[in-house]
Amino acid sequence: MKIFEWSGTRSQLLSLLWVFLTVNYIYCDVFTLHLAQYLEAFLSGEVGGMNITEEFLLAFAIVLQIPMIMIVLSSVLTFRLSKYCNIVAGLITTSVQTYTVTMGGTLHYMFFSFFEICTGLIIIYLAATWQQESTS
Numbered sequence: 001m002k003i004f005e006w007s008g009t010r011s012q013l014l015s016l017l018w019v020f021l022t023v024n025y026i027y028c029d030v031f032t033l034h035l036a037q038y039l040e041a042f043l044s045g046e047v048g049g050m051n052i053t054e055e056f057l058l059a060f061a062i063v064l065q066i067p068m069i070m071i072v073l074s075s076v077l078t079f080r081l082s083k084y085c086n087i088v089a090g091l092i093t094t095s096v097q098t099y100t101v102t103m104g105g106t107l108h109y110m111f112f113s114f115f116e117i118c119t120g121l122i123i124i125y126l127a128a129t130w131q132q133e134s135t136s
Helices: 010-032 036-044 054-076 079-101 107-128
Strands: none
Touching: 010 054, 010 079, 010 107, 054 079, 079 107
């Protein structure tokens, strides 16, 4: 008995997984702002010993741009480029998320991180095992 069935292309599935990953990142951050201690820390400009500067936010924006741009690139790049970009982007985003989990966090952060890391691993696996369809 099948539980899952995907009728689209591998590139469409990868794009959809990048959407899922991006939404998880965003909602995790939104949930964090609902905790008074974190909201106060963000407003003070220092969270967990890190100064929230323009440069920090730019670096954060660059890292967050990776999954967002992969939503589009997964569908428009050629097979070979898409395969390798998905692998590299998956490795970067999953590594960053895995590293941040080692620093600890709230219950909701760990919950979201579980799905983010699993999704990243699925993206890497799907991209790494992706075979170009023969054009007959």
